[in-house]
Amino acid sequence: MAIRLSNQDADFETRFSELLAGKREVSEDVDHIVRDILDDVRVRGDAAVLEYTARFDRLDVTDMAELKVSEARVDEAMKQVPQATLDALILARDRIQSHHARQMPKDDRYTDPIGVELGSRWTAVESVGLYVPGGLASYPSSVLMNAVPAKVAGVERIAMVVPSPDGQLNPQVLAAARIAGVSEIYCIGGAQAVAALAYGTDTIAPVSKVVGPGNAFVAAAKRRVFGTVGIDMIAGPSEVLVVADADNDPDWLAADLLAQAEHDAVAQSILITDSADLATAVEEAVERQLKILPKAEIAGASWRDFGAVIVVDDLEQAFPLVNRIAAEHLELAVADPEAMLDKVRNAGAVFLGRYTPEAIGDYVGGSNHVLPTARSARFSSGLSVLDFVKRTSILKCNAENLRQIGPAAIALGEAEGLAGHARSVAIRLNL
Amino acid sequence: MAIRLSNQDADFETRFSELLAGKREVSEDVDHIVRDILDDVRVRGDAAVLEYTARFDRLDVTDMAELKVSEARVDEAMKQVPQATLDALILARDRIQSHHARQMPKDDRYTDPIGVELGSRWTAVESVGLYVPGGLASYPSSVLMNAVPAKVAGVERIAMVVPSPDGQLNPQVLAAARIAGVSEIYCIGGAQAVAALAYGTDTIAPVSKVVGPGNAFVAAAKRRVFGTVGIDMIAGPSEVLVVADADNDPDWLAADLLAQAEHDAVAQSILITDSADLATAVEEAVERQLKILPKAEIAGASWRDFGAVIVVDDLEQAFPLVNRIAAEHLELAVADPEAMLDKVRNAGAVFLGRYTPEAIGDYVGGSNHVLPTARSARFSSGLSVLDFVKRTSILKCNAENLRQIGPAAIALGEAEGLAGHARSVAIRLNL
Known part of the structure; x- marks a missing residue:
């Protein structure tokens, strides 16, 4: 059961501040291990990558060529994935493409009143490395969300790495790579894969930027190679904030809160409403749905440990709270979401109205699902074409x-x- | 004397690669010291800031109020700075403002063919902390280059920190802060100032993003608070690459190379030309000018240790090298710089033609002088209005x-x- 706050409570500000300050991630101190792996791959290249892959992924491979995924293997994966999934991936790819094409910045060149010529000129990053986790969190949608904006930007080379522990490789991920237009794929992972992308080896040419989610080792490696290459954000656990008036189906809202919670035991789902009755109805619906949800254990832990239901007198009062929370995902399940949108200053993505569950944005809405977490929407944005281009100033x-x-x-x-x-x-x- | 390479040499590729790979910065391992300072300021706030300021800046102050710079002190600084300098700062401010106003991204809202509404909505970061170094590298131009884009973006609050070791404070920096529209100024520096901005204290409200240059302690502190707040890039030593045809005054080019070199003994100045005669004439001009340059010791060390002159058969051959170097500043001192500009993929800023010395961009051109160093122009851009806004995706x-x-x-x-x-x-x- 999530905590329940009301802005009528005397201790509301204290409890709300505690909610904001709450740490959901235990930071693993893997930095010294990662440093050694990076140094080793920088010096010994392929040989080091092969050794770490043998050790961590239990792959008995002696030649990097065996770790490069062949076109034939991707062809095979395309056959293994059900047509309905392929069709959904293609629909998603096309919608992501259309939306991101609008983000392409335009060059600017002008002459000022005294005749000085100035300008801004945008060019694509030449090559990008895309990290895709293996195992459970190996999501084809994530391949699309990272690779398609890079393609739209004009990146010539996208080198994808995905670990294949014990030789296991998710065919959906290979299919998504094909559909997104990834150039090369290597079955490597962890800090050694990040090092190979950043420094290059005999087999893998170095890239200019590394993007994509990963575990603590991958995140630490990305922080360390930052400077040698560019990196995207270091994403934390996912979160949703639902602002709802009384006129909602509690089951719909409960489903949205649980969709977020099922990602991770440290995910966070928060409901703000002006109806104490709705709040109670949603809490009850969550409990009912947890009984039938396959990932009930994860979602239940997330809801119990990090979920929150906040009742306010008036939805007007929700907005200072919304902007302090600065959620990755914000649903406005209210009668007039447009009017409320004007009051939102800090949010990664906003989902307007009762028919826009956040999961639409995860897959097929067209906007990017790589969004700022842990209140970083106060100062940063979701992944976009801008992450794959850079601007040169011009002066004459x-x-x-x-x-x-x-x-x-x-x-x-x-x-x-x-x-x-x-x-x-x-x-x-x-x- | 800088090294001389020619693309006719058998070992050219090896030597050019060495030039690219050369490390100019000795990284100081101050991370554990910085961690302790950050933790201390987070827990003890003002009291910790006061103690570190007493220790590192030798300021015997017992109340944070004394470290806040009063309007009266800024008024005083405005009187101390010569009118010619104030006029130059105002000209620079106005030109930076005009140029950066063009960078403001536009909101986008549209309905796709099936009726789904999508959009991107830009909002300013609410508050920004601006770090300004004390002592030698305390530059008023740097205050303008960081604060003006934030103002243009619509940032409501700009809190500036600048250490005043032994009570010394550069009045030019205070004047620039006034001219740029900085909201508050505190005489604190180092990791303790970064911590105060990121975490907040009783006296200093926390900000959402910290920008500005600093020493190794400041850089390490920025890396550590990243996530809690946004940060700008971690800038390395400055660099210029001059591409010149035979038809140049060697004294002009030598002056440009030395303007870069005088910044720092680890700055880097490189000349690429298709004329061996010009190369020699520039080398000689550098030696002559070093005799009269006030900062000859620094500039001479930079030129000797990191300078390079590269002679190519044909300027066409310069461009693969230019794009591999990915310089912070690129001057195209050639007859048709526009034609060459099309071949430039990686550069922080390009200065076109013989009458655009890089120093114009440092001060009054209007473009930003905070630019990607150390080859990071391959994947990143100079400071702009985009660094002070963030985008929210909209889906309906x-x-x-x-x-x-x-x-x-x-x-x-x-x-x-x-x-x-x-x-x-x-x-x-x-x-």
Whole structure:
């Protein structure tokens, strides 16, 4: 049973602050292990990758070529996956593509009033490494959500890594890679895979950026290679915040809260409503649905340990709370969601109205499901085409306008004690 | 004397690769010290900040109020700074503002062919902390380059921290803060200042993002608070790459190379030209100018240890090298810089033609001088308005279009073993 708060309670602010401050992740200290693996792969390349793969994934392989997934194996995977799943993946791919195409930033080039030319020019990152977890969290939808924006951006090469412990490889993930247009796939994982992507080996050419979710080893490796390559965000456990008026079917809302909770025992589902009756009805519906949910153990633990139901007098009062929570996913299950949207400042994605369950956004809505967690929507955004392009500034002066703005640059160079800066301008103006 | 390479040399590729791989920064291992400072400030707040400030900045202060810079002190600073410098700062501020205003991303809201509504909505980060180094590297231009884009984005609160060792505070920095519209200023620095901004204290309200350059302690602190707050890039030593044809004044190019070199003994200046004669003339001009440059010791060390002159047969051959170097600053001092610009894939900022010395971009060009260093222009961009806004995805289905795309979401939820996801869609479709 989740906690229940009411903004009428005397201790509401204290308890709400505790809810916000609550840590849901136990950080594993794997940094020193990861450092050694990275150093080893940087020095010994393929040989080190093979050894770690033998040790951690129990694969008896002596040649990296065996770890590269052949086109034939992907063909085979396409046959193994049911047509309905392939069709759903293709629908998802197409919708993600259409939505992300609108995110492509435009170059800007202009001349200012005194004749200085300025501009911003966007180019795609040349190569991207995509980490896909093995085992339970090996999701084909995640392959699409990471690879399709990169393709839309114009990334030429997408190298995917996915561990195959004991040789097990999810054919859905290979099918999704094919559908998304991934260029190469290697059956490696963990810190050694991140190292191979960042530093390169004889077999795997280095990439410029590494994206995708992973366990504590992968996250620590990404933090460490950051700088050598770019990385995406380090995602925490998933979360949903549902804001609901009284006029909702409690079963629908309970299903949404549990869809989030089933991800992970440290996922978090929160309901804010102005109806204490609805709150109670949803709590009861959650308990009923937990009886039939296959992942009831995980979802039940998440709901019990991190779930929360917050009753407010008036939904107007929900918005300061919504913006402090800064949820990854925010559902507005209310009569006029548009009016409420204007009050939302911090959220990864907003799902408007009663017919937009968050799971639509996970799969086929078209928007990205890689979103800022752990209140980071206060300062960051979901994955987008912008993560796969970079901007170059352009500046062009001529002799005349350099004469107009140059003296100010000389003044600032001198004020900052950088005479060489001042001189590089002055010398062109015969000053 | 910088190294000289020619692409005619048999060992060119090896030596060029070595140049690329060269480490210019000695990473100081201050991480455990920084961890303790962060933990201490998180727990003890103002009291800890006061103690570290007393210890590291030798300030005998017992009340945080004394570390808050008053409006009167800023008024005083405005009087101390020469009018020519103030005028130059105001010109720079206005030009930075105009350029960055064009970077503001536009909201997007649309309905797709089946009636699903989608969108992207941009909002400003609410509060930003701006770190400004004390001592030598305390540059007013850096205050403008960090604060103005935040103001343009709509950030409501900009809290600046700047250490004042022994009570010394650069009035130019205070003047720049006033001119840029900084909201509050505290005379604190180091990891304790980053902690105060990220976690908040009784005196300093926490911010959502911390930006600005700093020493190894500040960089380590920023890495550690990342997640609790957003951070900008961790900048490395500065660098310039000048591509020049034969038709250049060697003194101008030498001045540009030295303007970069004077920043730091680990800065890097590289010249690529198709004229061996120009190369020699520039090398000689550098030596001549070093005799009169105030910061000759720093600039000379940088040029000797990290400078490079690369002669190519033909400037066409420069571009694969330019894109591998991925310089922070790239000058195209050639007859037709526009034609060359099309071949540039990786660069932080490009300065076109003979009349655009890089120093113009440092101060008054209007583009940002916070740019990706150490080859990170392969995957990242300079500071911009985008660093101070975040995007929320919007999705809205109705009963009809949920019926169209919902079954694909159900199929994928089931394929991924997430029955709760499937159920949250199915329950709305009576499936």
